Amino acid sequence: MTDASAPAGLNTEEAVKSYYGKTLKTSSDLKTSACTSQPGQLPKFIRAALGSVHDEVTSRYYGCGPVFPTALKGASVLDLGSGSGQDCYVLSKLVGPEGRVVGLDMTDEQLEVANKYIDYHTKLFNYSTPNVSFVKGYMEKMQEAGLESNQFDIIVSNCVINLSKDKRAVLSEALRVLKVGGELYFSDVYADQDLPPGIREHEELWCECVVGALYWKDLYKLAKEIGFSTPRLVTAGIFDIEDKSYKEFLGDAKFVSVTYRLFKLPETSSEDATVTYNGGIEGFEEEFNFDHGIVFKKGEECNVKAGLVSILTHSRYQKYFTICPGEKKGPGKCSKLEKDPFEYCAERGNKKGCC
Template identity: 45%
Template sequence: MHDVVQDYYGKQLQSSADLKTTACCDASAMPDWLKPLLARIHPEIQFRYYGCGLICPPLLKGCRVLDLGCGSGRDVYALAQLVGPEGKVVGVDMTDEQLAVAQSHQGWHTESFGFDNVSFIKGYIEKLDELDLEPGSFDVIVSNCVVNLSPDKAAVLDGVHRLLKPGGELYFSDVYSDRRVPDAVRNNSVLYGECLGGALYWNDFLRLANAAGFADPRLVEDRSLEVTDRNLAQQTGNLQFFSATYRLFKLDGLESACEDYGQAVIYQGTIPHSPHQFVLDKHHAIAAGRVFPVCGNTWRMLHETRFAGHFQFIGDFKRHFGLFEGCGSVMPFDTVAGTTEAIPCC
């Protein structure tokens, strides 16, 4: 499928207006603090953006960040401003045309930002071990609607786990389905290029993540997708697709389920742009100054990562009280009840 993807994104698509579904459009509510950062990115790069989510997690200053499938570099240049001159952002992509756009404006962004902290590498995201990237050298790895395009998603996750530092995070947006995608859809070159043919069944993704060493993946946000082309919609039938952002932590000790040890945290309100609450994931919006009960996994995700300095921690792992209330295994995505309508693209 590499040839299909390279042709679709390198030659067929010239801008986001050429897309036939809402899969590769970012309908996420853009926070006010991010808008001026995006405004400083070259117009051509903005024009050739095909992401499906928002991949700018908090607390990136000074971090080393890797962007898998960086395309023309919009997210790389946004992240470059967030990590600052002490940080570093590396973009990996396999498409020459996309990398050419990203690299052609590198000097323009250096002049605009006042520093140069980005680099681009040609390569395949399922073959990260073949690139000159040091294991355990990245604080955060991101990806925006690209993992679905890889023919070997397990290898992608294995490579990410290898490159992350202990306590590091994979924060990425991608496309998922409510069931396994049939071969007729998977082998359709347009549907594959539109990020639907290669979409993972959500439960298969969770299994792959756990097998790669990422226990307890956390869903940050999701939205249902619409196939706007009538002919393509007929081919996908009753399949439901979702754009979802997950965060996966490289942490020893995470359990397969949310276990209750009687622990709690108090958010200090000190994370930039989040003075009133910190959103770890879809089910954990932690208000500042309040004692917030958490499971053992959530406790570790805050205590053993870059977030630790912004919380007060209560409890330990000496006493176990069983499964944390509300832990389940049903499909995590929101559907629009009673209708087939999806949230439209922005």
């Protein structure tokens, strides 16, 4: 999971920089589908934003899932491992001119492509000044990259944290730079087991976002130790490793790409409450999917557990809800915490692109 299972004999930082900076030219150069598995259907307005991103940027997309949470207008967003910038440009459109997006990446060639199209997208979106910037740096050391504490509403990351040898440092830094009530909403690759260190030494499979994957249960442990709320599964999709030699090398290990949301909440405790979604979130006027199991319907009173009450009370979602602490009205809404993502995919009866 963390330092203990990081590959001892591999300089992952240099290998990853060289892979994304020099070896790969476009997404079609990838050897596995880890980086391009795409669970879920996107809403129309997000597909439209995606469709407007410059071709050179999208041709170098290596993400594994959607990183576009709801209620983004005016938000400040940080993208860890922003690559050529595709998600940043979509987010630039979604946060609007009052919001801002910062992409952080360590690889010069990726930053070069991302920076090249700032003016293009600023004009396209009709903004008077750019609301996107790209910063060079390491996600394990965001202070060094000049990212101050408590400044972002949302952090996204798409198929990047698996590439880090020090996932604890990444999540700790993410917690530091988030505002209270902010969230880490990210897609990444997970394994169905704690991979043995020997497997983690495979340089190409590390760079392909496979053998750096956390055992999915370890994310819950890590999140708790660091101080995030319990991770909530949004969507997931299993992908197959097709290459025969990779398959043999990996043995019985299985991999899944999952989108999770984790919140930074104050230490004060909340109690169960009756909450009502009042509408108002762009694209989700009538109902709003909070995670894989919870759908809020506009005007429906429902009973939710303290953990979710705390999220709704302290996050950007607060203004869209009426919250009555201590009351128990309407149907209970909860989703299974620590949901097994492999089980989630199996329940949907497909292996790729489920939900």
